[in-house]
Amino acid sequence: MSMRNNKNSTQKMTIAESLRLTIQQEMERDKKVFCIGEDIGIKGGFGGAFTVTLGLSEQFGHERILDTPISETGIAGVAIGAALSGMRPIADVQYSDFLFCAMDQLVNQAAKLRFMSGGKLKVPMVMRAPGGATTRGSQHSQSLESYFLHVPGLKVVCPSTAYDAKGLLTAAIRDDSPVLFFEHKLLYGSKGNRAEKGSISPVGEVPLYDYTIPFGKAKIRKKGKDVTILGKLRSVYTALEASKILDQHTISCEVIDPRTIVPFDSKLLFNSVKKTGRLVIVDECTKTGGWAGEISALVQENIFKYLKKPVVRVTAPDTPVPFAPKLENFFIPQAKDVVKEVLKLF
Amino acid sequence: MSMRNNKNSTQKMTIAESLRLTIQQEMERDKKVFCIGEDIGIKGGFGGAFTVTLGLSEQFGHERILDTPISETGIAGVAIGAALSGMRPIADVQYSDFLFCAMDQLVNQAAKLRFMSGGKLKVPMVMRAPGGATTRGSQHSQSLESYFLHVPGLKVVCPSTAYDAKGLLTAAIRDDSPVLFFEHKLLYGSKGNRAEKGSISPVGEVPLYDYTIPFGKAKIRKKGKDVTILGKLRSVYTALEASKILDQHTISCEVIDPRTIVPFDSKLLFNSVKKTGRLVIVDECTKTGGWAGEISALVQENIFKYLKKPVVRVTAPDTPVPFAPKLENFFIPQAKDVVKEVLKLF
Amino acid sequence: MNKKLLLSMHRKMLTIRLFEEKLNSLFLQGQIPGTLHLYNGQEACAVGVCENLNDKDWILSTHRPHGHAIAKGVSLQSMMAELFAKETGCCGGFGGSMHVGDINKGSVPAIAIVGGNIPIATGVALSFKMQKRKNVVCCFLGDGAINEGAFHEGVNMASIWGLPLIFVCENNLYGASTRIENMIGVEKLTDRLKGYGVKSFSVDGMDVTKVYTMINNLIKKIKFGQGPFFLECKTYRFVGHSRSDTNKYRQKSEEIFWKKKDPIIRIEKKLVKEKILDTLSIDKIHEEIKHELNQAVKFAKSSPHPKILNMKKYVYA
Amino acid sequence: MNKKLLLSMHRKMLTIRLFEEKLNSLFLQGQIPGTLHLYNGQEACAVGVCENLNDKDWILSTHRPHGHAIAKGVSLQSMMAELFAKETGCCGGFGGSMHVGDINKGSVPAIAIVGGNIPIATGVALSFKMQKRKNVVCCFLGDGAINEGAFHEGVNMASIWGLPLIFVCENNLYGASTRIENMIGVEKLTDRLKGYGVKSFSVDGMDVTKVYTMINNLIKKIKFGQGPFFLECKTYRFVGHSRSDTNKYRQKSEEIFWKKKDPIIRIEKKLVKEKILDTLSIDKIHEEIKHELNQAVKFAKSSPHPKILNMKKYVYA
Ligand SMILES: Cc1ncc(C[n+]2csc(CCOP(=O)(O)OP(=O)(O)O)c2C)c(N)n1
Numbered sequence A, B: 001m002s003m004r005n006n007k008n009s010t011q012k013m014t015i016a017e018s019l020r021l022t023i024q025q026e027m028e029r030d031k032k033v034f035c036i037g038e039d040i041g042i043k044g045g046f047g048g049a050f051t052v053t054l055g056l057s058e059q060f061g062h063e064r065i066l067d068t069p070i071s072e073t074g075i076a077g078v079a080i081g082a083a084l085s086g087m088r089p090i091a092d093v094q095y096s097d098f099l100f101c102a103m104d105q106l107v108n109q110a111a112k113l114r115f116m117s118g119g120k121l122k123v124p125m126v127m128r129a130p131g132g133a134t135t136r137g138s139q140h141s142q143s144l145e146s147y148f149l150h151v152p153g154l155k156v157v158c159p160s161t162a163y164d165a166k167g168l169l170t171a172a173i174r175d176d177s178p179v180l181f182f183e184h185k186l187l188y189g190s191k192g193n194r195a196e197k198g199s200i201s202p203v204g205e206v207p208l209y210d211y212t213i214p215f216g217k218a219k220i221r222k223k224g225k226d227v228t229i230l231g232k233l234r235s236v237y238t239a240l241e242a243s244k245i246l247d248q249h250t251i252s253c254e255v256i257d258p259r260t261i262v263p264f265d266s267k268l269l270f271n272s273v274k275k276t277g278r279l280v281i282v283d284e285c286t287k288t289g290g291w292a293g294e295i296s297a298l299v300q301e302n303i304f305k306y307l308k309k310p311v312v313r314v315t316a317p318d319t320p321v322p323f324a325p326k327l328e329n330f331f332i333p334q335a336k337d338v339v340k341e342v343l344k345l346f
Numbered sequence C, D: 001m002n003k004k005l006l007l008s009m010h011r012k013m014l015t016i017r018l019f020e021e022k023l024n025s026l027f028l029q030g031q032i033p034g035t036l037h038l039y040n041g042q043e044a045c046a047v048g049v050c051e052n053l054n055d056k057d058w059i060l061s062t063h064r065p066h067g068h069a070i071a072k073g074v075s076l077q078s079m080m081a082e083l084f085a086k087e088t089g090c091c092g093g094f095g096g097s098m099h100v101g102d103i104n105k106g107s108v109p110a111i112a113i114v115g116g117n118i119p120i121a122t123g124v125a126l127s128f129k130m131q132k133r134k135n136v137v138c139c140f141l142g143d144g145a146i147n148e149g150a151f152h153e154g155v156n157m158a159s160i161w162g163l164p165l166i167f168v169c170e171n172n173l174y175g176a177s178t179r180i181e182n183m184i185g186v187e188k189l190t191d192r193l194k195g196y197g198v199k200s201f202s203v204d205g206m207d208v209t210k211v212y213t214m215i216n217n218l219i220k221k222i223k224f225g226q227g228p229f230f231l232e233c234k235t236y237r238f239v240g241h242s243r244s245d246t247n248k249y250r251q252k253s254e255e256i257f258w259k260k261k262d263p264i265i266r267i268e269k270k271l272v273k274e275k276i277l278d279t280l281s282i283d284k285i286h287e288e289i290k291h292e293l294n295q296a297v298k299f300a301k302s303s304p305h306p307k308i309l310n311m312k313k314y315v316y317a
């Protein structure tokens, strides 16, 4: 742990490892931080559904890595109560799909308590939620970001790299507002027995020291000039893959990763689209009422005259997530789908 | 009741009365139809939070107007189970805000059971939900349509007149898919002790005979040629009010009421916007991630080149619903806000 | 029970009653927006509980919160201003009747989703325990709330973690128009608690001294490391469920039966009998409180409206 | 208990066991997508329950549904094809392991949200009662599910309406890695039911004849208008929670203790002892079932993939 004080030291790690390190460091730094969730700290257990809290109960004890009954409303409610009274809980649900079981607590309580109290309460909690489709069928595969996009009072974070995961989770823990922290199952890393088939492994250099990434700052993942492609979570990689193929068609793509969708860095996006005149949004949320539509509306509302072509959405179709890999593959937007749509713009 | 067989007979009634008549007629017609909810059938009670089921338990008994404990997950789950096994439940929550308490049942179960079963199950249920702000604070005021817009598997209905209320509710009850039926508190009617302050009273002639309004058929509420204004539920009236003011500016508005937002009649909207070249969407849902953004995206995706100006959203801001009437007034889009935005387009 | 305590409880109960009566008439005059769930009849519950608490003990409340907040010490002015939707209200005019509270008094702004406050109360109690604060949490709920999933999850967690928490269930026999006895499969409401291993008690919720004593004992047990507990207060609301309700689903005889138990009349009789007060001094207290309330109304009326500008400000911390 | 019944229950239990073993090896070979929650060890529960039911009695199931579906009569071919994600699967390849079922057999495609099936089961039972159908509903749930709000609301409603419903709780001591005893504040799981006025029973879930008899009696009571009931089946899963789990949170000694109670060995011993079968004929049954399973795998493998075209079709009825 001494390395952590070395301002220059970094280490290659997966997102799962980066999240684990973050929680560990924040818990060391601040006694108020604790974790609460199902199967997160049991000895010999899983360390959460995707190993993020593995080993932490040995260091911090079972009071601070608090295992709960299967009670999502309870988990969220307890996190809210603890946050109201001086703690900084990091709650989690094993699959983001289960957030619906805690929806009243998240939307009617966590998001509104500050407002309803005339700005007097604060609810500094993080709710971690793994999303994305991994051939588990309709109830363990959804991408729920778009629902929470529509909840004033919640911040919504979507890390796509190990570096960002640490900086954003640190910022989330220190934020005084409730934060929905979405993780993508296929981005945790391709090592270990919880690694999912089809995982991308965005292993990266992660600083061991303390840093935060401020919310609302997007990142250009690839510079380009002909078309802007916006994607979050795994779609960042879909966009990058598409952009490589498009290079061969001599179409230069600018790939943008928003990192947080609430707040959203519209400035960076607008600047890019002003330059390219074209925008394609890739997203694993279903289309109607989803994030891509919001961005499309926002862009044309603000920089309509710069648009050479209509904004294009490449999203999941309006169906539940199917089980069969063949169908799931069709459901999730692929690089080739993005390529096809981009080519139509030229 | 004999009038009902008279194909020509109509009667002036409020939306609350029209809904009540519909439920009564459908329950007479089909033994499978029943109502389930809180405080819907108690003798001397309310007939639901807004009187819609008043008196029905006297006719149909307490088995078919089934009062429940305060258990929204239970109400939704029971409705699903009953629907799966041959009944046609009409469930309700007293305020649409409480749908969050039943969110797992609605989104993970009702909407997905048919799909997950490979098309073998069906869930013919209606969930009625009164929405809209009436100075009751953040937890009794929301417009939740945009959340359910994003749930493949659910249909979403938004009646704005007494005539439509009957035709759409009849269609909803007979539909084999789960239907979210949103009612607006300020449209029930301005009579009776449950009438809300600020109610619009869309009293209209309602046929006493059987009829349905097919889902996905929008209605032009006012013909016009310069700008299209789209609004649902109470916003239809806001749009009409704005259009009257705009008449004085010699701007001719076409006002469209979608009646159902899933499915959505894009054809009618596109034809109107092709003609006017301008679209303003008025909606009481909050802006980010809401219905208006979806429509904006849809329109520019499909008929981009017809747009003379960017699509404009006039919606509630991204905050919870405030209590103070002054703030609530600001929160809810008003005719003057619509007028202001329309004027900017010319 | 000492004089001072009795006097204090009497004054608080009376304040609540007169506050609600005032509100009702203001509401009927159209001066108060929204809706009201009044507390008349149940005053002994809030006061008997809160009289045991200090500002660092927290309460969580419901859609019927005025009595709880007043008993916990939230100022009448800030309560009245909130109901008038003014900036000086305890929630700055952002909350309204169903969300009153003041965290500085240990009164968490109320939660109007039935049962929604329960897991939150569990969280507060957990955090008190984690922080080794020596305080307790009291979570008010209605009889109707015990059928919500949130109740189940919140109570179960409180039980397994042994938290410093008292669930105070005001059983006024009805949830809106619905009699609780038809909505549970057990004979007594407190039977529900057998499923959680939470010790439960019942008390005459129309007698403030009994409620007080009961809570006092439970808090002692909590200080010795026991808890959580559940206390059913048998009570009755003397008014409609909310502003438009005329109680047609209740028997007149039932109403009369309960009105005879009016907790305020009861304590006033006791005060007279024990020669702590005479009727004259009681009248004087009534007048004092009415005056205070008039002052509060004046304050509320003359307060500014909340600023639209602050709406954005209060969304995020 | 008559021979035919014992033989039938033995064959079904064995079919489930061999099905799960087959699946596991296919999974390890990478032939099955997704994840698996296997039922090994718990066979006596599903079979003891479902042997009492006909196609018009319905069951509701969980994330661990293979055993329930097979016991209820869903065909091995359609089960296997579903797990292979094929169009001929019982859910057309749209559902997967966690959603198997066939409504024509009274097996509602399973629900993988813990507790989510419970209020739905209540709804089915309500509708049976409303339609005066003479059938019963059995709702399977795990020990972990009893802490979900959905459990609370569903059980309470079933209780107050007196529905023809049996909650069959397979207490295998763990919800994923978590021991149930740490997650409830009562001593016995069945104590939870005291809060609802639902009669509860416990049975050795490793003895199919005991489970059978218990359910048989409960169904008789239901035919006489009683119900709902809750039956705890004490059981154990012989495998990990899901495919990646190696059970490090369990004591080896505990596993050995329970494996000694293997319900299949137990019934086979009984069959031999009662001279209904000899070891040779038992082996033959094993072989027959293995053959059937191989046929099912062949069927599944040779079946077509589901059609993308049908995705839109199955969203709305
Ligand atoms: C989740 C939820 N469901 C329904 C309501 C509507 N509602 C408000 S108060 C109430 C009755 C509550 O009864 P109880 O808990 O006994 O409290 P009381 O009103 O008697 O004080 C109902 C159904 C609500 N606010 N929240």
Ligand SMILES: Cc1ncc(C[n+]2csc(CCOP(=O)(O)OP(=O)(O)O)c2C)c(N)n1
Pocket: A038, A070, A072, A094, A098, A101, D063, D064, D112, D113, D114, D115, D141, D142, D143, D144, D145, D172, D174, D175, D176, D241
């Ligand atoms: C609402 C919900 N929360 C969490 C999960 C994740 N999960 C799946 S199975 C399981 C354990 C269930 O335990 P139990 O009910 O005892 O069933 P068992 O696995 O032992 O058969 C958990 C936590 C889920 N599927 N649904």
Ligand SMILES: [Mg+2]
Pocket: C142, C143, C144, C170, C171, C172, C173, C174, C175, C176
């Ligand atoms: Mg009550």
Ligand SMILES: [Mg+2]
Pocket: D142, D143, D144, D170, D171, D172, D173, D174, D175, D176
């Ligand atoms: Mg279990």
